[in-house]
Amino acid sequence: MNFTLHADFKPAGSQPDAIRGLTSGFSEGMAKQTLLGVTGSGKTFTIANLITELGMPTLVLAHNKTLAAQLYNEFLDFFPENRVEYFVSYYDYYQPESYLPRKDQYIEKDADINPKIEQMRLSATASLLSRNDTIIVSSVSCIYGLGNPEHFQNLGFELRCGEKARQREIIERLVEIQFERNDTELMPGRFRVRGDTIEIIPGYFNDIIRIELFGDTVDRIFEIEKTSGRRLSTMEYFHIYPARHFVTPEDERKRAVESIRAELDEVLPTLGMIEAHRLRQRTLFDIEMIEETGSCKGIENYSRHFDGRSAGMKPYCLLDYFPGDFLLIIDESHQTLPQVRGMFNGDYARKKNLVEYGFRLPSAYDNRPLKFHEFEEYMKHVVFVSATPGSYEAEHAEQVIEQIIRPTGLVDPVVEVRPIEGQTEDLEKEILRTIEQGDRVLVTTLTKKLAEEFTDYLIGRGIKTRYLHSEIITLERTEIIRQLRLGTFDVLVGINLLREGLDIPEVGFVGILDADKEGFLRNEKSLIQTIGRAARNANSRVVLYADKMTDSIRRALAETERRRKLQLAFNEEHGIVPETIRKPIREKEVEGVELAEIPQDEIPNLIIQLESEMRAAAESLDFEHAIELREQIRKAKEKMR
Known part of the structure; x- marks a missing residue:
């Protein structure tokens, strides 16, 4: 089997060694x-x-x-x-x-x-x-x-030009694998019949497959563009897979129904009167629907029987x-594996x-x-991918391949530890120094109260500052980050700055307050991840404010310094001068809707518009945009009420 990789660049930095190591x-x-x-x-x-x-x-x-x-x-x-x-x-x-x-x-x-x-x-x-x-x-x-x-594979069937196939038989097989007949509107999972022609759109396809019969023989098969009706290609054969994942042969469906009845008879005597009545009504209704239509609402709950x-x-x-x-790649394994568990x-x-x-x-x-x-x-063949692998990876991986050297030549930032006493004044000096060199600042605190107080303090000192808190929804958070990159403000203060979307090249300084308070946001992995927020800027620095050297701080500093030495040595050997990443700043995608300015009688039309935009965003896989639009819809409906 051949995979053909297309890229305008070749492996660089640690990538060639990593590829060889994993392959070996x-x-x-x-x-x-x-x-x-x-x-x-x-x-x-x-x-x-x-x-x-x-x-x-x-x-x-x-x-x-x-x-x-x-x-x-x-x-x-x-x-x-x-x-x-x-x-x-x-x-x-x-x-x-x-x-x-x-x-x-x-x-x-x-x-x-x-x-x-x-x-x-x-x-x-x-x-x-x-x-x-x-x-x-x-x-x-x-x-x-x-x-x-x-079932999904075996219930599918192939149509080939020149083979014998009666129209009625084809229609019956399409219905059996959950295709719906609709002679008016064709969409994925539907078919229509016009004379000796059957047109279908498979559930996994965009265009129409047209099957032309001559008597009881498949004469021609075409792929037709759905919108224009233009013929895209002529096919010798086409394999039709079921329109849904939950499909069952008719004989097994009958067996499943009997199995459901048997379970119902077994369970009813163990329930109270109300619960037994409720379960009997629902299950018998579902069985009737399965027998009549081949499916029912919530049919997946009977999957064991099917x-x-x-x-x-x-x-x-x-x-x-x-x-x-097959090859299994578990990305951000330190987060993905606990989620699976x-x-x-x-x-x-x-x-x-x-x-x-x-x-x-x-x-x-x-x-x-x-x-x-x-x-x-x-x-059987798995790669855990993470900057900070978890304990499961450490216990089970037979080999750890490090990818420390960046193709850009950027190195991990310089990290210092300074005392908590006087941290506010010290941090202010570092912020002013960073702003003067044209960069931005991230400050992470342990409590919401401290984040709010420090934000107010900086604003009072004339420093443009914003606070990122947990109640800010996803897309609004994205817009705050965009404004930080543009320089609308210079300092972003938050409790958890480990979320996606915070790899910002403009960040030249990261301040971590109360770094010696061990916990979720101050353990070794979190400290390394937070320090990494400054790893896209050639002039970046990080300061941990702490009165004691915890084990987490020691390990985080040691790992960062180890990486820096490897990166600096590689750059010196190959004559590489690191440069800050140049990352384009996208245009604002969503204009906020000020509901207070919209007349009450216009809100229903606004909701229709927002729902259309939400579906379009979800279809284009822009889930952050879709979530923001859904939140606007919720607020609009609240105002209507």
Whole structure:
């Protein structure tokens, strides 16, 4: 299998050694390796080269949609000739089904499915089953239950020019695999019939597949552009995969219904009168819908019966669509692995009330994410990628490959420790010095009160300062960072400056207050990550204000100094003079809506406009923009009320 990497640059800095080390590790039989790459060292490009060398189908796992979208676009640029797919939760909005016993309140599942992302999920599985040169970039959605891959593959069928196929048979097979007939409007997952012609849009496709029959023979197959009707290509054959992931052969569907009935009969005697009545009504209604239409609302809760699994067996998920040998890349592993580990417990806790109070059969427990030990079974060829790997990586990785030297030649910043006494005056001097040289400042505190007080103090001293707090929503945070880069203000004060989007080249100084107060934001990893915020500026400095040298500070300083020595030695040997990264500042994407200035009778029209923009943002994978627009919609609806 061939992956063809396209890039205008070649591996540099530590990248060549990292690529060789990881490739050799796998050839020597290592199952787990760690790529310890500092900020700005080009870890994604290293992984792209590794994929090219190994030639294996690849899953890149990220801990949120925003990071996944960023990685997806990067790999699309690197591999335009191969299949690069995107697999995340397809909900723009999701309220899970739940029951609150204290309030006796049942909350029905409410979800707004993004059809574009649903199409991309289907495309991901179709690519895995039809091509080996496939890269899937996914969030932790990949460990949640998905339809049986054998059913998805075996229920698909191929149409080939010249073969015998009656129109009625084709229609029946399309309906069986969840395609809907609609002779008026064609969209993914639908088909229409016009005379001897059948037109379909597969769930994972953008354009129309037109099948022309001559009698009982497939005469011609065309790909047609949906909007213009222009013929794009002539095909000898086309493989049609199901329109949904949860599909089951008819005989197995009948067996599943009998299995659901048997479980219901077994459970009812164990419940109270009200709970038993509730469960009987709901389950019998669902069974009737399955028998009549092949599906029902919440059918995934019966997945164990359709899959023929025993109680407690792990569900099928995206990882089962990969072949036996595939490459697993866990990006930002120090955050992603704990997230994977916590998914099962959260899901189980929510379903416990539903089962105990008669809203769901106990088999609903088995519609779940993987447990962590089940996820580990897929780690046959895995690379943990992080600047600060966690304890799991340290215990299990058979090799740690360091990527310390940046292709740009930038080195980690100079770090000093100064006493807490007089820190306010000292910090003010450093801020003024940094502003004078044309750079920006980040200051991190441990408490909201101190952050607010220090912000007020600096503003009182005539220094343009803003405060970044936890209540600021995602896109507003992005706009604050943009204004900092533009120089609208010079100092940003916050409690947690470890979030994405804070790799700012203009930052020339980072001040860490109360650095000796051990805890989540002052442990070794957090200190290293915070120090790294100054690693994109050639003149950057960091000061830790502390009265005692904690173990975390010692280790963070030692690691930073170790990296600096390696980076400086490399630069001296190769005659490299580091330069601050030049990163363009994007235009403001969202103009804030001042609801107070909008007449009450105009708000409904505003909501319609914002909802349209939110869907467009989600379709283009700009989730931060979509979240901001959703927040504006919420505020607009509140004003209406």
